[in-house]
Structure formats: structure tokens, C-alpha cells
Amino acid sequence: xxxxxxxxxxxxxxTGQSMTLQCAQDxxxxxMYWYRQDPxxxxxxxxxSASEGTTDKGEVPNGYNVSRLNKREFSLRLESxxxxxxxxxxxxxxxxxxxxxxxxxxxTRLTVV
Amino acid sequence: QKEVEQNSGPxxxxxxxxxxxxxxxxxxxxxxxxxxxxxxxxxxxxIMSIYSNGDKEDGRFxxxxxxxxxxxxxxIRDSQPSDSATYLCAVTNxxxxxxxxTFGKGTLLTVNP
Numbered sequence: 001x002x003x004x005x006x007x008x009x010x011x012x013x014x015t016g017q018s019m020t021l022q023c024a025q026d027x028x029x030x031x032m033y034w035y036r037q038d039p040x041x042x043x044x045x046x047x048x049s050a051s052e053g054t055t056d057k058g059e060v061p062n063g064y065n066v067s068r069l070n071k072r073e074f075s076l077r078l079e080s081x082x083x084x085x086x087x088x089x090x091x092x093x094x095x096x097x098x099x100x101x102x103x104x105x106x107x108t109r110l111t112v113v
Numbered sequence: 114q115k116e117v118e119q120n121s122g123p124x125x126x127x128x129x130x131x132x133x134x135x136x137x138x139x140x141x142x143x144x145x146x147x148x149x150x151x152x153x154x155x156x157x158x159x160i161m162s163i164y165s166n167g168d169k170e171d172g173r174f175x176x177x178x179x180x181x182x183x184x185x186x187x188x189i190r191d192s193q194p195s196d197s198a199t200y201l202c203a204v205t206n207x208x209x210x211x212x213x214x215t216f217g218k219g220t221l222l223t224v225n226p
Contacts, residue, residue: 031212033214035216040121040218041218042201042216042217042218042219043157043201043216044216045213045214045215045216048213048214050212056213058213059215090156090157092214094212094214101147101159101162102147102159102203102214103159104156104157104158105156106155106156107155107156
């Protein structure tokens with residue numbers, strides 16, 4: 001009964017390093033999302049994927065890339081980390097259509113020094 | 114830019130009172146509306162969804178939607194200290210066949226014993 005699983009939970013990077021945040025869901029959902037959350041800024045959408053093989057930019061895509069590897073997995077990559085990318089990252093998934101709610105992973109707290 | 118606006122708070126109410134949380138949205142064709150609760154350091158969890166005009170009640174929670182005014186609210190009756198959290202309003206917008214979930218910045222609610 002895992003739902004949405006994100007790894008890692010915590011990460012510290014040096015400026016310029018790269019890393020990939022992993023997300024997997026076991027609810028057979030079509031849509032998956034990556035958000036970042038900063039104090040006072042709420043949840044801001046980075047990228048989303050409406051179905052396997054498709055991805056779309058959200059509100060703050062610069063500095064990130066994503067891969068929808070299959071229906072279960074949606075990864076977020078930082079190619080060259082910057083201090084401005086210090087944030088809490090959440091992955092979420094939802095079923096197809098407008099009536100389906102999104103469920104969230106436990107979050108990844110990323111610090112770039 | 115499709116926006117979801119909430120008062121950031123903090124909103125402080127005494128235990129047993131009614132807490133009223135408000136949200137407005139800018140996209141007239143928004144179709145689905147959700148309230149999430151987020152405790153400090155945790156991921157958002159869904160507490161209410163509403164899709165048509167009017168009220169929807171679930172226990173101590175009532176969601177209200179007025180599409181003409183582009184307004185959605187959440188009432189919490191008999192507020193408890195355990196209700197102290199940030200409440201996030203979310204709206205689903207359609208981009209063709211894809212549905213994107215956009216969040217407000219959240220309202221911090223404090224229930225005082």
C-alpha cells in the first residue's frame with residue numbers, strides 16, 4: 001500500500017553537481033507531477049506528465065529535466081544544481097480526467113550549497 | 114497566467130469555533146477544486162473535493178463552490194488544535210486533454226486551546 005514513493009528524502013549537493021530525484025506510484029495513475037515548495041510560495045509546478053511518453057512544462061521548469069520512464073515512474077533531474085534550487089520537492093500522481101485527486105509522495109528536502 | 118489566490122494568514126481561531134478559509138481562482142473554465150491540508154514538514158493530504166456549485170459536507174468540513182464568483186471556501190466546524198496546519202486550495206485546469214493541478218500559496222490556520 002505504498003502510494004507515491006520518492007527517493008531520496010534528504011540530499012545535500014554542491015553547486016554545479018547533478019542529481020536525479022526518483023518517483024514511483026503503484027496506483028495505476030496516468031498523470032504525474034513534480035512540484036517545489038518554498039516558504040511563502042506554496043506549491044509551484046515544475047513539470048507534469050499526463051500520460052506515459054508525454055511531459056509538459058509547468059510554472060518553473062528552468063534548470064530541470066524530467067523523464068516519464070513508464071507509467072509508474074517519473075524522474076526529475078537537476079543537471080547543474082544552483083543554490084536557488086534549494087527547496088522541498090514533491091512528486092504527485094492522479095488518475096485520468098478532471099475529477100481525480102492528486103496524491104503526494106513524502107517529499108525530498110534538497111539543499112544546494 | 115492561471116492563478117489561485119488565498120489569504121496567507123495566519124488565521125487564528127479558538128478551539129470549538131468555525132474556521133473559514135477562502136480561495137479565488139482566475140481561470141473561468143476551471144473544473145475541479147480541492148482542499149489539501151499540510152502539517153509542518155509533511156506532504157499535502159486531500160481533505161475535500163468539489164466539482165459543482167453549492168455545498169459539500171464531510172464530517173466537520175464543508176466545501177463551498179461558486180463558479181460565477183470564481184470562489185471556493187472551506188469551513189471547519191468545531192475546530193480542534195489538531196486542525197492547526199496549512200490549508201492549500203487547488204484547481205484543475207484543462208489544457209486540451211491534459212489536466213494540470215495548480216495550487217494557491219496556502220493559509221496557515223492555528224487553533225488555540
